[in-house]
Every structure is written in C-alpha cells, then in structure tokens.
C-alpha cells in the first residue's frame with residue numbers, strides 16, 4: 001500500500017484548512033507529540049511543541065487526545081492552556097475542571113479488580129512476565145510490555161490471563177504498540193471525543209494527528225464529518241514506518257515523527273497568529 005503524502009510538502013492544505021475557523025486541533029501524545037519512551041513516565045514533549053500548543057490555543061480549540069488518563073496527560077504535555085481528553089475520550093479536563101463520562105463510571109471498580117488480579121500474576125510469574133507494566137487508568141487498564149525480554153511470548157501470556165478466570169470477562173481488548181488495553185463496554189472513543197468537541201465548539205475545521213490504532217477512530221470520525229459536509233478536515237498519520245496499516249489507510253497525509261510534528265505546529269502557530277482568515 002502506498003503511504004499518504006508528506007504534509008510538510010503540502011502546507012498549503014493546512015493553510016486552506018486553517019482559513020475555516022474556528023479550527024480544532026486534536027493531537028495524540030505518545031508517538032505523536034512525544035517520542036515513544038521505554039515507559040510512560042519517561043515520555044517528554046519538547047519546549048517548542050509546548051510553546052506552539054499554548055500559542056495555538058489563543059486562535060484554535062486545542063485538545064490533547066490520548067489513551068493516558070488526563071492527570072498523566074497534563075503532566076507529560078505540561079501546557080495549561082489546552083484541553084485534555086484522556087482515556088480515549090472517556091475523561092476530560094477542560095476550562096479548569098476534570099469530568100468523567102457518566103457511562104464509564106460503573107466499570108471503574110471492575111477494571112481496578114482486574115488490575116489487582118494481573119498484578120498478582122506478575123508477582124507469581126516474575127521470570128515470565130518481567131518488564132510488564134500495568135497502568136490502572138480508572139475506566140481502562142493498559143498493559144505495557146515494551147520492556148519484556150520476549151515481547152511476543154509475554155503478549156501471548158497476557159492475552160491468556162485476560163481470557164482466563166478473573167480476566168477481562170468479555171470487556172473489549174485493544175492492542176497498540178507494545179500495549180494491550182482493556183476497555184469498558186461503552187461506545188466512546190477518540191472519534192466520539194472529536195464529534196463532541198466539534199458540536200460544543202461549533203468547529204468549522206479539524207486537524208487531527210495520531211500514530212496508533214486508537215487514532216483510526218479519530219481519523220474515521222473526521223472523514224465522516226467531512227463527507228457529510230459538516231466541516232473541513234485533515235487526518236495526519238505520524239509514521240516512521242511502524243504505523244498500523246489501518247491508520248495509513250484512513251490518513252490524508254503523514255508526518256515522519258514527532259520532530260516533523262514540531263515543525264508543523266511551529267509553522268501553524270505562526271500562520272494562525274499572523275495569517276488572515278479567509
């Protein structure tokens with residue numbers, strides 16, 4: 001499959017998009033504005049991206065749209081001026097207030113029990129499951145195995161535990177880069193998060209950037225809104241060669257890595273501040 005064109009060679013497309021205001025900018029965090037790190041705690045966002053996001057928030061609705069919980073997202077991104085949609089849009093931090101989508105509330109205790117159960121399995125099988133990190137994010141659970149010596153074997157073992165007694169019990173599983181997530185059985189995702197923001201902020205255009213499987217929901221949502229004539233939109237896959245096929249297939253353009261995202265956001269902040277809306 002051919003990769004979508006490089007957005008840095010087609011900045012006119014972004015200029016045209018930004019002429020339709022209000023603009024919404026939705027950025028995933030890990031792998032998009034922050035290089036993938038060995039552990040979630042080690043991820044960082046560059047000062048240039050922080051400055052650009054803060055500047056863009058004066059002229060656009062800026063949302064960090066992530067699988068992280070909002071507390072972790074705010075700590076890593078470190079920009080107070082923007083909004084945060086955590087847990088794939090199940091949790092929000094905007095205008096100084098944290099909110100949880102009511103639909104997910106009934107599942108938090110169950111997810112926590114699963115985290116405790118898997119934590120016990122990690123303690124019981126320290127040789128097999130060494131390097132596995134559990135992240136209890138409230139309404140969802142992330143199991144990271146990037147640091148495992150044999151990631152493929154560890155992935156199989158985790159999937160077996162999730163399928164067994166005390167496991168995920170039919171809750172939806174989703175896999176990302178060196179990551180398995182257990183999600184509550186609700187129809188909320190990055191796509192519904194964008195649709196909610198488009199409606200609440202009456203957005204005329206949307207630019208969305210992401211690098212992994214959960215971003216496909218976001219890309220498909222904006223394509224649908226665009227197809228209905230509801231707004232102008234561009235979906236951008238951040239890919240240094242390891243992006244999921246489905247993400248590339250749903251993207252209009254690509255950027256090579258978070259450094260290319262930094263270049264785009266720096267340019268766009270200048271464009272939005274100095275340009276004249278059409």
Ligand SMILES: [Mg+2]
Nearest residue numbers: 028030031212
């Ligand atoms: Mg990501």
